[in-house]
Amino acid sequence: MSQPRKIRCTVEAITDHGERVYTVDLAPRTAVPAFRAGQFLHLTVDPYDPAGFWPESRVFSIASSPHERRQLRICYSVKGRYTTLMERTLQVGGEVWVKLPYGDFIIDEQRDAVLIAGGTGISAFTALLEALAPQGSPAVTLVYGVRTPGLLLFREMMLRQLAAVPKLKLVFFTETADAAFAQQMSALPRAPRCLTGRIDLAALCPPGSAPGPATSVFYLSGPPVMLKALATDLQTRGIARENIRTDAWE
Numbered sequence: 001m002s003q004p005r006k007i008r009c010t011v012e013a014i015t016d017h018g019e020r021v022y023t024v025d026l027a028p029r030t031a032v033p034a035f036r037a038g039q040f041l042h043l044t045v046d047p048y049d050p051a052g053f054w055p056e057s058r059v060f061s062i063a064s065s066p067h068e069r070r071q072l073r074i075c076y077s078v079k080g081r082y083t084t085l086m087e088r089t090l091q092v093g094g095e096v097w098v099k100l101p102y103g104d105f106i107i108d109e110q111r112d113a114v115l116i117a118g119g120t121g122i123s124a125f126t127a128l129l130e131a132l133a134p135q136g137s138p139a140v141t142l143v144y145g146v147r148t149p150g151l152l153l154f155r156e157m158m159l160r161q162l163a164a165v166p167k168l169k170l171v172f173f174t175e176t177a178d179a180a181f182a183q184q185m186s187a188l189p190r191a192p193r194c195l196t197g198r199i200d201l202a203a204l205c206p207p208g209s210a211p212g213p214a215t216s217v218f219y220l221s222g223p224p225v226m227l228k229a230l231a232t233d234l235q236t237r238g239i240a241r242e243n244i245r246t247d248a249w250e
């Protein structure tokens with residue numbers, strides 16, 4: 001694993017997805033150290049002098065591919081004081097500092113995987129999903145829950161991969177029903193399963209079973225309340241604790 005490094009970045013683009021959810025593309029001034037899909041970085045909007053202390057920061061999963069060493073992408077939703085500050089101060093052409101890589105939420109690419117993401121928690125999985133090869137062997141099921149269809153980040157990439165990768169399954173949960181979205185999805189040659197409400201395993205599979213082969217590893221990423229409830233539910237469905245991995249947010 002690489003030693004974490006502090007790198008100055010220019011904000012290249014900010015995408016506003018609505019409901020205070022943003023994607024931020026960063027151009028690092030130097031190539032970023034090697035990292036693995038699922039790892040995270042620290043980001044600070046404060047000025048930083050490399051001779052001094054690291055300022056207040058928050059952590060975000062790295063949504064960009066580990067193969068792209070000259071580009072970084074994160075997604076964030078405004079939750080508390082610091083993300084409100086980010087929303088106010090981040091602007092295209094501006095500067096931020098990041099330090100990376102951190103974390104051991106790394107997906108075992110040799111085993112079947114069930115990925116469960118809430119909101120911007122999807123960032124921990126995007127690099128893996130994007131890299132899935134059509135003939136790749138392990139099966140991957142993604143269960144992704146958001147408030148509205150407009151907040152399904154990376155939707156185009158996921159649908160492209162669904163069409164190309166036979167062993168990929170997609171389930172979208174949206175809290176609000178949207179007939180136009182449901183119709184658009186059902187018209188696709190290979191359609192994701194679309195359900196309304198919060199992520200609910202009972203809506204996906206009968207009691208005593210799980211949304212993927214029992215030999216899979218289950219990876220959960222998103223807000224802590226969601227992760228706790230789903231991890232407990234998976235255990236009551238017979239999934240061993242060691243096969244449930246969480247990227248718990250504080």
Ligand SMILES: Cc1cc2nc3c(=O)[nH]c(=O)nc-3n(C[C@H](O)[C@H](O)[C@H](O)COP(=O)(O)OP(=O)(O)OC[C@H]3O[C@@H](n4cnc5c(N)ncnc54)[C@H](O)[C@@H]3O)c2cc1C
Pocket residue numbers: 040056057058059060061062074075076077078079080081082083084103120121123124247248249250
């Ligand atoms: C592994 C991991 C990955 C994450 N990935 C994402 C992601 O991809 N997208 C996303 O939107 N969110 C992500 N988060 C959550 C994110 O880091 C923020 O914690 C969250 O957005 C809370 O919002 P806030 O920082 O504005 O809240 P705040 O109210 O400002 O702070 C929330 C918490 O941060 C901690 N904190 C308080 N002060 C400090 C300080 N001085 N220095 C450091 N920490 C402090 C405290 O625990 C506090 O309760 C991730 C968290 C973790 C742990």
